[in-house]
Amino acid sequence: MKKMQLTTKIFIGLVLGILLGIILQPYPDIATNYIKPFGTLFLNLIKLVIVPLVFCSLVVGTCSMDDVRKLGRIGGKTMAYYLLTTAFAVTIGLILANITKVGGGFSIPVDAKVEISEAPNVVDTLLNIIPSNPLKALVDGNMLQVIAFALIIGAGIIGIGEKGKVLQEIFDSGAEVMYKIIAVIMEYAPIGVFALITPVVAQNGPGVLLPLLKLIIVVYAGCAIHALVTYSSTVYLFARVTPLQFFKGIAPAMVFAFTTASSSATLPLNMKRSEENLGVPKSICSFCLPLGATVNMDGTAIYQGICAFFIAQVYGLDLSISAQLTIILTATLASIGTAGVPGAGMIMLGMVLQSVGLPIEGIALIAGVDRILDMMRTMINITGDSACSVVVAATEGELNRSVFEKKAGASAK
Numbered sequence: 001m002k003k004m005q006l007t008t009k010i011f012i013g014l015v016l017g018i019l020l021g022i023i024l025q026p027y028p029d030i031a032t033n034y035i036k037p038f039g040t041l042f043l044n045l046i047k048l049v050i051v052p053l054v055f056c057s058l059v060v061g062t063c064s065m066d067d068v069r070k071l072g073r074i075g076g077k078t079m080a081y082y083l084l085t086t087a088f089a090v091t092i093g094l095i096l097a098n099i100t101k102v103g104g105g106f107s108i109p110v111d112a113k114v115e116i117s118e119a120p121n122v123v124d125t126l127l128n129i130i131p132s133n134p135l136k137a138l139v140d141g142n143m144l145q146v147i148a149f150a151l152i153i154g155a156g157i158i159g160i161g162e163k164g165k166v167l168q169e170i171f172d173s174g175a176e177v178m179y180k181i182i183a184v185i186m187e188y189a190p191i192g193v194f195a196l197i198t199p200v201v202a203q204n205g206p207g208v209l210l211p212l213l214k215l216i217i218v219v220y221a222g223c224a225i226h227a228l229v230t231y232s233s234t235v236y237l238f239a240r241v242t243p244l245q246f247f248k249g250i251a252p253a254m255v256f257a258f259t260t261a262s263s264s265a266t267l268p269l270n271m272k273r274s275e276e277n278l279g280v281p282k283s284i285c286s287f288c289l290p291l292g293a294t295v296n297m298d299g300t301a302i303y304q305g306i307c308a309f310f311i312a313q314v315y316g317l318d319l320s321i322s323a324q325l326t327i328i329l330t331a332t333l334a335s336i337g338t339a340g341v342p343g344a345g346m347i348m349l350g351m352v353l354q355s356v357g358l359p360i361e362g363i364a365l366i367a368g369v370d371r372i373l374d375m376m377r378t379m380i381n382i383t384g385d386s387a388c389s390v391v392v393a394a395t396e397g398e399l400n401r402s403v404f405e406k407k408a409g410a411s412a413k
Contacts (some may be wrong), residue, residue: 006189010255013190014197017259021201031202035195042192045185046265049178051141053268054290055150056175061286062154063168071155074392078288081234081388082296083332088230089298089380090331093222093305094324102218102306103313147291175286182268189269193259200371212369215310219373222302223380230298231387239394241278245404249277250386257382261374263293266382273386279400280389288392292385297348299377299384304331304352307373311353311362323356330355 024031062071096102129148131137137145157164232243247254253273257266271289274280280288308327312319319327330352350360366373393399 009190013194017194017197024202028202031199039195053178057286058150059171064283090301093302097309103310258379279403288389299380
């Protein structure tokens with residue numbers, strides 16, 4: 001008997017969680033108090049390995065570049081891909097918002113207040129990338145600083161040549177230990193997904209979602225278009241990987257990201273699927289994906305554009321073409337400027353609203369459905385990370401195409 005795939009198990013957990021959530025809508029406390037803890041435990045297990053995984057895998061990935069010039073070349077390609085796709089994403093969001101008039105006809109109270117953290121300025125962001133205390137960065141889980149420290153250590157190991165091999169092997173062993181722990185944790189993913197989605201559905205029933213259903217539909221449509229157009233075209237043009245091959249390979253990570261709404265929690269599974277299903281070598285996976293989980297926010301950028309337009313229309317304000325161009329620029333730069341900051345999506349939206357003179361209080365209008373929106377935008381964020389790794393691997397001539405041939409052969413049998 002053929003063993004059920006993890007993707008199928010996760011999907012079954014998702015469906016069962018949604019059904020139970022609907023049943024428990026009159027009793028959301030049951031879902032929150034008795035079911036959600038299992039999901040929280042699962043996420044805690046994932047978070048347990050995130051920092052050591054990112055640190056060890058990035059050091060090993062950097063060392064695998066052989067020389068600093070290759071590291072710079074791959075880093076340049078990665079950041080260029082992330083910035084360009086983010087600009088495309090927010091543009092798609094604004095085009096959809098204009099076509100659908102997403103906030104038109106709504107009469108939602110606008111006197112609500114919401115507290116958001118202050119966005120860091122550009123100078124502070126750049127200075128904070130380099131940790132003055134790397135151990136504190138590791139303990140606090142400050143991912144930008146962890147990434148910077150790992151890249152510096154990796155570059156240093158490359159610089160001393162043969163003498164650095166022992167240290168490289170230690171980090172390599174550490175990464176392998178993390179991969180093994182993750183493999184065991186992922187066996188419980190269907191239970192975790194079930195326990196995480198049930199309280200979301202129980203607490204956010206149709207009564208809450210219907211007034212903002214149009215916003216949810218437009219954001220989801222924008223994310224779907226971005227995935228089907230931008231990611232499909234880039235992986236095919238640069239890597240000759242068909243959209244079907246790409247999305248089938250990354251599907252388990254997409255479902256997991258949708259349920260957990262956490263790019264960091266999805267990182268281990270995304271790395272595993274990109275390597276095993278899409279043929280991306282571990283050295284490039286270990287570089288592109290941890291970096292993308294921190295700075296790449298395509299789904300969030302779509303959300304910024306559509307929500308800014310939505311808030312403007314609810315307040316009865318018009319967004320000029322120049323204001324919309326400002327939103328594109330701000331959202332693109334903010335995707336990196338707010339990386340690693342708690343509540344980054346909310347901070348980014350606050351920055352976008354401020355850049356075009358819209359009232360920040362408008363964020364309170366969508367706070368009730370933000371979790372629903374967060375699920376989709378996180379799924380698109382991690383899909384973009386994987387697409388970038390495929391494109392970078394192909395342009396470096398390192399994409400292992402035999403994985404597609406094996407899967408095609410297995411399907412034919």
